[in-house]
Amino acid sequence: MRSTSPRPRVADHWLHSRLPLVLAGAAVVLLAIVGGLAVWGTFIAPDAPIPQIELALDQAAGTVGPDLSPEEQALETELAAATEQPPAEAAEPTVPAPESESPPAEETADEPAAEAAEDPALPAWRRFAAPFASDDKRPRIAIVVTGLGLGETVTRSAIEDLAGAVTLSFSPYGGRVGEWIEAARLKGHEALLDLPMEPISYPRDDPGPQGLLTSLGEAENAERLGWILGRGEGYVGVINAMGSRFLTAEEHLRPILAELGKRGLLFVDGRESADSLGAKLASALGVPRAINDRFIDVEPTRVSIDGRLEQLERLALTGGTAVAVARPLPVTIERLKQWAAKLEAKGIVLAPITAIVDRQPDR
Secondary structure (H helix, E strand, C coil), X not given: CCCCCHHHHHHXXXXXXXXXXXXXXXHHHHHHHHHHHHHHHHHHCCCCCCCHHHHHHHHHHCCCHHHCCHHHHHHHHHHHHHHCCCCCCCCCCCCCCCCCCCCCCCXXXXXXXXXXXXXXXXXXXXXXXXXXXXXXXXXXXXXXXXXXXXXXXXXXXXXXXXXXXXXXXXXXXCCCHHHHHHHHHHCCCCEEEEEEECCCCCCXXXXXXXXXXXXXXXXXXXHHHHHHHCCCCCCCEEEEEECCCHHHCHHHHHHHHHHHHHCCCEEEECCCCCCCCHHHHHHHHCCCEEECCEECCCCCCHHHHHHHHHHHHHHHHHHCEEEEEECCCHHHHHHHHHHHHHHHHHCCEECCHHHCCCCCCCC
16 A cells, blocks of 8 residues: 655645745736736826725835824825815806096197087087197197199199198089098098189189179179088188189178188188288188288299298297198199108197187288
């Protein structure tokens, strides 16, 4: 009969000899599990909560939890709370901030355009005037370009190329007077209407079919004046076109100026004659007026025009104001544009005609 006693020792020997391998294999399996979890947590689900098995392994390794001192555990808790991101809240709709409202510009006596929107009862020469600072103490020059509206190219050039302070006067015989006045005012210009009057050279020089004549009665001249004044809106007054005879005939001129006063319009005496009664009679009737000091393009050359403008500057510097009348010639517009750009450096301000009203002595 065979003895079986040696087998347990062989088995024990086998077990003891294989135990390290078994433990090593178990360690490999455990490391594989831990590594797989790490890879999963890092690359596949970085935002997923740490599985409990990983936390247990960390505790077993002594990296967190029970082996920390109470002070260290408190510090860990504070750090965790500080770095924890709160749950995102629904964004509140953005309400745009209200736009800041600019305070209304202060109005002055020489800023009637700002006043006009609130007081339509103002006379036309103030209601349609361009703003001008009443406290500007510099000498003032006003330029009036007459005869506009008959040629589109030169009219458009005057409106667009000349400084806004240049006053533009439109012939009543133009086809689009109202449109031109509106376009001029949009560019900052004050507007006048040319008022055709009888010259000494009539009938050789004809003021046109609606011209005011000394051979007509008051009613007919009044009718013609009404037609002229009805050619547009938004103008501040009139300036005579021709008129060297009519302006010396008080009995014919008086009712015309009186009607201008009733309509709240100003009168610019173009001084076609040294004997003109226009300014004196307007002052006597209480009609706002301005007086021409120079025709700047009698000789339409650059040298002559520049010389006249220099004379105008001297008048303004000595008397405080000056007014000039010009024709709508390309050379005139070009010289006025160049001159106006340099005027401020000379201590003189270019002003609309309403800023000169009643500032000149009668003559």
